[in-house]
Amino acid sequence: MKKVQETDRVIRGWLEEVRMDVLKEMQDPLAISEKSSRKDLVTNIDKSNEKKLVNFIRQFDPEARILGEEGSGDVVQDMKGHVWIIDPLDGTLNFVKQRDNFAIMIALYIDGKGILGYIMDVMHDIIYGGGPEIGVFTDTQKLRTPDNLTLREGLLGVSGPMLVHDRYHLQAIDEASSGVRIIGSAGIEFIQVLTGKQNGYISHLMPWDFAAGKILSETLELSVTKVDGTPVDMLSSNDVLVSTRNTQKDIINMIR
Amino acid sequence: MKKVQETDRVIRGWLEEVRMDVLKEMQDPLAISEKSSRKDLVTNIDKSNEKKLVNFIRQFDPEARILGEEGSGDVVQDMKGHVWIIDPLDGTLNFVKQRDNFAIMIALYIDGKGILGYIMDVMHDIIYGGGPEIGVFTDTQKLRTPDNLTLREGLLGVSGPMLVHDRYHLQAIDEASSGVRIIGSAGIEFIQVLTGKQNGYISHLMPWDFAAGKILSETLELSVTKVDGTPVDMLSSNDVLVSTRNTQKDIINMIR
Known part of the structure; x- marks a missing residue:
């Protein structure tokens, strides 16, 4: 496993690559299916994103076990070792109805400890990512702790x-x-x-x-x-x- | 009163000018007061925006009667003649709490008929504006009629x-x-x-x-x-x- 800083750069690269594919694929009609209900949807893009991310992770981290929403990862029943948890397209209903307000998310836990997390706001092209070792960053700014409001x-x-x-x-x-x-x-x-x-x-x-x-x-x-x-x-x-x-x-x- | 196309250009100019002021003023602390409740706020910027817009409108259209949220316009009790209806800062609670998701709005009615309307999404710098004579435009695109969804x-x-x-x-x-x-x-x-x-x-x-x-x-x-x-x-x-x-x-x- 590489250093956290290097892993951070690699993950941001995956997200940008998957985002470019999403923007291209969005120009074609979506293949949409219902999961648990008509308000719980999955599209061809959810699935293709997950496959790409699973491939990226397996090549990068041979020790990875991967928990993904669409099931192309592994069956993960404990948090031992390197566990990657991914949401290839979060807010699928928004994606389908709005073409906006959806995200791609990646997390890496090692022995149950959160190491790195990433949320990409796809349409605004902003990645909020990082972890306890390096802080939380977008491309242009370091986030500070929000005011402790009631x-x-x-x-x-x-x-x-x-x-x-x-x-x-x-x-x-x-x-x-x-x-x-x-x-x-x-x-x-x-x-x-x-x-x-x-x-x-x-x-x-x-x-x-x-x-x-x-x-x-x-x-x-x-x-x-x-x-x-x-x-x-x-x-x-x-x-x-x-x-x-x-x-x-x-x-x-x-x-x- | 000028042609609709010329009026359109003029109003978009006002909105851009007010927006630049808002972005500048947002760097200083806001003066916030409660109106009807603690969830119904007004700031110094709501008020200064309205004053600027009222001045712009009075100079441009001597026949204008102006209905504005913060009361620096006129008392308008009918829709006869040129009635301008303005919201100098819509979504003030979002403005105060989020610094995002707020708008500036301007409408012109003549003898009760809607002629031109403008909604500026301030933080995304997009004006949605126009009317029945010229259609609805942003700076970069003409909006089409949305699908007639159920x-x-x-x-x-x-x-x-x-x-x-x-x-x-x-x-x-x-x-x-x-x-x-x-x-x-x-x-x-x-x-x-x-x-x-x-x-x-x-x-x-x-x-x-x-x-x-x-x-x-x-x-x-x-x-x-x-x-x-x-x-x-x-x-x-x-x-x-x-x-x-x-x-x-x-x-x-x-x-x-």
Whole structure:
């Protein structure tokens, strides 16, 4: 395994390469299928992105075990050794309906420790990436730790269904915040929190939805836990809360 | 009054000029006050933008009566003659909390007929503007009429409070759509509908929130009415639905 700095450069190169392919492939009609429901879609591009990323990773890291949303990786049942967790296209519904507001995400964990995470906002061509050893960077700037805002002081990203069904008293939490926002892509929501545009985000997420964002958020001293404040399980779905520490405290107090 | 094409060029110039001022002023601390609540804010920049726009309009159009959000225009009680409706900074909460996702809007009505409308996405530096005589343009492209999607086929922008309080059965409408999104700026939501990224938007809006978007939307054969399908009142607040015609039909059927 190469040094973290070199790995960082290599991963950014993969993301740029996959992005160029996406922009080209978007000019042709998409092949769209439903997964669990008509609101849970997958396209030919989700699948081709994942195959490309799996190939890149296998060539680069012979020790890799790969957990990917579309299943072209490995069956990963523990976090031992080098575990790569990838979301080849996050926010597929946005991708299909908007051609905007979607992401590609890559995370590397070694023996359960987050080493490097990457969220690429494809249409804005910005990669938010890095980890505890090197900090979080875009191409042009180093991100600083967002202000430690309370719930009341900021905007909260939420899952639409969780808001409507008032999970965890989310409607009261909404009322206590400055307002809620719904974007429809976990990756883009994590970017909002990393850049201080929202002070938190709550949603039901799979490992590939939060693996990269968790590394980046924790590097910037944000908290990433289940909504009740307990640790997330890296290998299953969780109701995840990413937020400033003060917002996390406020939310945990409200759901008790 | 000048020709529509010339007026179009002049208004785009004002918007670019005000935008440059906003970017400069954003580097200093904002002076923020609460209006009706802690979620309804106004800043020094809302006010200075409005003063600049009012000055531009008065110099350009001596017949102008001006309805502006911050009150530096006129008291306008009918739509006779030249009525300019301006929102100097739409999405002030986003502006304050995110420094992103806010708009400047200008509309010109003559004897109640929408002539020209402009929505500037300030941070992306894109003006969506025009009207029935010249079509809708950005600097680089002419917008085409969005596909006439049904409710089920697309994403719906909504007001957070209206969704939480289930106004107009909005939770069932959400369920019937492909999903809801919440951006927090009427101007940016109108842009999503104009560009086909959302097939509709529902919110409680003041005249300056929808005056420009209505002209642009109708030019692209989208419908702009109250949620029950009746005409909006240009001089008071309305629960507004902007959408494709098929989505409008679906929503009206659901709220009956």
